[in-house]
Each structure stands twice: as structure tokens, then as C-alpha cells.
Amino acid sequence: MxxxxxxxxxxxxxxxxxxxxxxxxxxxxxxxxxxxxxxxxxxxxxxxxxxxxxxxxxxxxxxxxxxxxxxxxxxxxxxxxxxxxxxxxxxxxxxxxxxxxxxxxxxxxxxxxxxxxxxxxxxxxxxxxxxxxxxxxxxxxxxxxxxxxxxxxxxxxxxxxxxxxxxxxxxxxxxxxxxxxxxxxxxxxxxxxxxxxxxxxxxxxSQFSVHSRAPHTRQEMLRRILDAVAENPGANHTLTAMARTAGVSVRHVTRLFCEEVGTTPARYVEQVRLEAAQVLLETGDDAMPVVARRTGFGSPESLRRAFVRRLGVTPGAFRASFRTTGVSTNDAVSEAISA
The missing domain is CATH 3.40.50.880 (Class I glutamine amidotransferase (GATase) domain)
Structure with missing residues (x-):
């Protein structure tokens, strides 16, 4: 037409x-x-x-x-x-x-x-x-x-x-x-x-913007929390655990994240874990349960929900799209293009 x-x-x-x-x-x-x-x-x-x-x-x-x-x-x-x-x-x-x-x-x-x-x-x-x-x-x-x-x-x-x-x-x-x-x-x-x-x-x-830099902050206690999350995304990073790391109250941690990071502690942790999962999917061959466990999502289903909600693609689709140019799968690519 x-x-x-x-x-x-x-x-x-x-x-x-x-x-x-x-x-x-x-x-x-x-x-x-x-x-x-x-x-x-x-x-x-x-x-x-x-x-x-x-x-x-x-x-x-x-x-x-x-x-x-x-x-x-x-x-x-x-x-x-x-x-x-x-x-x-x-x-x-x-x-x-x-x-x-x-x-x-x-x-x-x-x-x-x-x-x-x-x-x-x-x-x-x-x-x-x-x-x-x-x-x-x-x-x-x-x-x-x-x-x-x-x-x-x-x-x-x-x-x-x-x-x-x-x-x-x-x-x-x-x-x-x-x-x-x-x-x-x-x-x-x-x-x-x-x-x-x-x-x-x-x-x-969002699927392209991995490796985002940690937010800048002058608050030393918040810096300790951000560093801990970045160093080990799969660890326990509940609000209570963060407050314990910083030596302050849960309420104070929430306020610091709102003022300095511009989001909630839970959303920040999920974002860091998501970026860590993207790196593993791009560079390794670990099965989805292993990726989910290493990055703190716990299960493949939780990992999938986070990918779809934040990036608009599944972990499997992300791995297929961004790990290779497809040079070793010419037959499959040709079939997809001609379909």
C-alpha cells in the first residue's frame, strides 16, 4: 500500500x-x-x-x-x-x-x-x-x-x-x-x-546502558553501602543489612538514597544486579539458575521478570542478541531474515 x-x-x-x-x-x-x-x-x-x-x-x-x-x-x-x-x-x-x-x-x-x-x-x-x-x-x-x-x-x-x-x-x-x-x-x-x-x-x-557508574556522593556511610552492593551484587542487601553496614537507622538509609541517589534502595540494588547479570550473560556460558544465584535474583523467574520489566527483553533474548554477531549461525540468521 x-x-x-x-x-x-x-x-x-x-x-x-x-x-x-x-x-x-x-x-x-x-x-x-x-x-x-x-x-x-x-x-x-x-x-x-x-x-x-x-x-x-x-x-x-x-x-x-x-x-x-x-x-x-x-x-x-x-x-x-x-x-x-x-x-x-x-x-x-x-x-x-x-x-x-x-x-x-x-x-x-x-x-x-x-x-x-x-x-x-x-x-x-x-x-x-x-x-x-x-x-x-x-x-x-x-x-x-x-x-x-x-x-x-x-x-x-x-x-x-x-x-x-x-x-x-x-x-x-x-x-x-x-x-x-x-x-x-x-x-x-x-x-x-x-x-x-x-x-x-x-x-x-536500557539494554545498552550497562556498566553505569555508581552515583557520586559525599556521604561516607552511603558510599560504604554503594561499594558493598557493587562489589558483591549477589550478597544480602536488604534495607536492614544496608543500615547495619552503614551503622545508621533504616529510615536514615532510605532518606539518603532518596536525596543522593534519586531512587529507593531496593530499586538501586535491582539495577546493579541487573547490570551484573547482563555482564555474565554477555561474557559467560553459565546456565540461567547460576546467573540468577550469582547476581542475587535467586531464581531464573525473578531474573526474567526483572529483565522484562526494566529492559523489555528476556535474559535469553539478551544473551542471543548481544553475545555474538551471529557469524557462526548463518543458516539460522538467513532463515529468520527471509521469513
Whole structure:
């Protein structure tokens, strides 16, 4: 089914590039739209830089631009704003932000990839809106731009004409969603199979954000508790045991966690245990009962419930998805893709 507006020409996708842009943030979406053209889509993709000159990406690769800002006269159906590792510098570049604002005015839909969300936020385009970015930077986005409602676990978010996506490859997920919106699920599915990617990947960003750092705190008693949990997640870490470790009351421990960590003791312990389980599943061959016991969950069922609730995938699916690229199981992968 073709959902493109009848009687119109190709849908124009303008990808904005700038010095230091991340290469895959640019090429991932372009590949999706170009591939869609092979399966019934009709996209015209153009790369625009501020002055029409080529740019050097963060990887050192040179990218040529098709046109400059002044040459973007017709409205774009989709504007793609990629990110870059030097986003802290980019959001202070008023000239660059002004280009983003001008391009957004001429776009029916504006979509960012990874830290491109910081450019949109700094340009004032995400005020009062929901947004996503790479899990590693979601806290910074929320702190720097409190008017933006950050959804840290989302792969991509749409709020009105604005779309924002998580890190790097999530730009492919976002672009596939746009292809489905424009030309239907069959075309998007064909593109996903052609690129050998999920049409809709299982789970959210939480499954990627393992090894999170322990919270910083000046409270020595709380530091002792946090260290004890990190050093041995499978030990007894009930509220009573924590209070005993710190030499304070249960009530005081609860208050410290609320003020210093921003969560309850039980939720913090579960998060640390979950990360420990992820490491074991990624790197070892232990059976699920062993993983559950070593990480303090007790039983495989408790482990499974925690994974599904916090990450959106089962422990088995996590192990299968993140332990290997599948190079040794080509037959199974080929069958799954062609199904």
C-alpha cells in the first residue's frame, strides 16, 4: 500500500551536515531512504551544508554537499539533523543554530539522530516537547534543557513535527518509521530485510546502558553501602543489612538514597544486579539458575521478570542478541531474515 500523497512528486529529504558531524548519523538515514526507492518509495535525498562546501566528519571522511542553506528554497518533507561528538561546542555556535532554525521552518518534519537532539534543543525547537537522545547523554539533555521532556529509554520519539532518536544506528530505526508512514509497512519491511536490520528492534536503550557508574556522593556511610552492593551484587542487601553496614537507622538509609541517589534502595540494588547479570550473560556460558544465584535474583523467574520489566527483553533474548554477531549461525540468521 502506498500512503504517499496522491498527485505529488518525490518526497524531499534534506540532510544537514556540518564540520565534525558523525558519519553514520548521516549515512544511516540516507541508506534507508535510498533503499526504499528500490521497493516502491520515491525519495529525493539532498545534503546541505551552511555554505554548500564539503565538510569533514568526526571520522575524518569528507562529505560533499549538494547545496547551501540559501539554495534550500522548497519545503523539505523531512529534515535530518545529525549529531557529533563535539556537541557541547556545537550548541554554542549561534550561526549553526540559526541554520537549524531556518531549515526547520522549511521542513514538514524535522528529525534528529543521536546528539542532534542537542542542536534542536539549543535552537529552541524542543521546548515543551518529548525527546530522545543517546542513553549516555540523556541526563545532560534533561539538565541543560529542562523544558524538554527527555525519554531516556526510547529508541525514537515523535512529538508533533519533531522526531528525535537515540544513538547513531537509531537513526535507521527512525528513518524506517518514516518510510512506513509515507509508503506503508510492506515497503519498510522490505527495506529492513534488505539492510538486515530490525524493522522494530526489541527493547529500549536500557539494554545498552550497562556498566553505569555508581552515583557520586559525599556521604561516607552511603558510599560504604554503594561499594558493598557493587562489589558483591549477589550478597544480602536488604534495607536492614544496608543500615547495619552503614551503622545508621533504616529510615536514615532510605532518606539518603532518596536525596543522593534519586531512587529507593531496593530499586538501586535491582539495577546493579541487573547490570551484573547482563555482564555474565554477555561474557559467560553459565546456565540461567547460576546467573540468577550469582547476581542475587535467586531464581531464573525473578531474573526474567526483572529483565522484562526494566529492559523489555528476556535474559535469553539478551544473551542471543548481544553475545555474538551471529557469524557462526548463518543458516539460522538467513532463515529468520527471509521469513
Amino acid at each position: 502506498n500512503r504517499k500523497r496522491p498527485g505529488t512528486g518525490p518526497l524531499t529529504v534534506t540532510v544537514f551536515v556540518f564540520p565534525g558531524v558523525r558519519l553514520l548519523d548521516v549515512t544511516g538515514p540516507i541508506e534507508v531512504f535510498a533503499s526504499a526507492n528500490e521497493f516502491g518509495g520515491h525519495y529525493q535525498v539532498q545534503i546541505a551544508s551552511e555554505d554548500g562546501a564539503e565538510v569533514v566528519t568526526s571520522a575524518g571522511t569528507r562529505l560533499s554537499a549538494d547545496l547551501s542553506l540559501s539554495e534550500v528554497r522548497e519545503p523539505s518533507d523531512v529534515l535530518v539533523v545529525p549529531g557529533g561528538p563535539e556537541w557541547e561546542t556545537l550548541i554554542k555556535d549561534e550561526a549553526l543554530l540559526d541554520v537549524v532554525r531556518q531549515l526547520n521552518e522549511k521542513a514538514r518534519c524535522t528529525a534528529s539522530v543521536c546528539t542532534g537532539a542537542f542542536l534542536l534543543a539549543a535552537a529552541g525547537l524542543l521546548n515543551g516537547r518529548r525527546a530522545a537522545t543517546h542513553w549516555r547523554h540523556s541526563r545532560q539533555l534533561a539538565l541543560r534543557f529542562p523544558s524538554v521532556q527527555v525519554e531516556p529509554d526510547a529508541i525514537f520519539v515523535r512529538d508533533g513535527k519533531m522526531m528525535t532518536s537515540a544513538g547513531v544506528s537509531a537513526g535507521i530505526d527512525l528513518s524506517l518509521a518514516l518510510v512506513e508512514e509515507h509508503y506503508g509497512a510492506e515497503v519498510a519491511r522490505a527495506v529492513a530485510k534488505d539492510m538486515v536490520v530490525f524493522m522494530q528492534r526489541p527493547g529500549g536503550q
